[in-house]
Amino acid sequence: MSKAEGRAIEKYPKETRDIGGIVIDFGYPQYMRDLYIEGYHQAEEDLELGWEDLKMLDDISDNVYAECDVEMFDEKEFYQEVLKRFKKMKEG
Numbered sequence: 331m332s333k334a335e336g337r338a339i340e341k342y343p344k345e346t347r348d349i350g351g352i353v354i355d356f357g358y359p360q361y362m363r364d365l366y367i368e369g370y371h372q373a374e375e376d377l378e379l380g381w382e383d384l385k386m387l388d389d390i391s392d393n394v395y396a397e398c399d400v401e402m403f404d405e406k407e408f409y410q411e412v413l414k415r416f417k418k419m420k421e422g
Contacts, residue, residue, distance in 0.1 A: 334366075338364075338367050383420075387416055390412050390415045390416055391412050394408060394411050394415065
């Protein structure tokens, strides 16, 4: 079972039982789980980085390095600034 399938079953269980174990609801039909899985895969594709994104990150990194006094940045701050600029460029 894939991660998407597992999440779909968690979100839309096949059945719900009461305290005594009696089935009280058969849940959503399979097509709801299928739609969830399809959306999950689309989100993965949308969030996947391509070579253009890597080039943009490399360029931003070079710019941050050139603009800032590197000795004043620790590694975490440097990459946080790169990430902040990357997100801003992706949004705009």
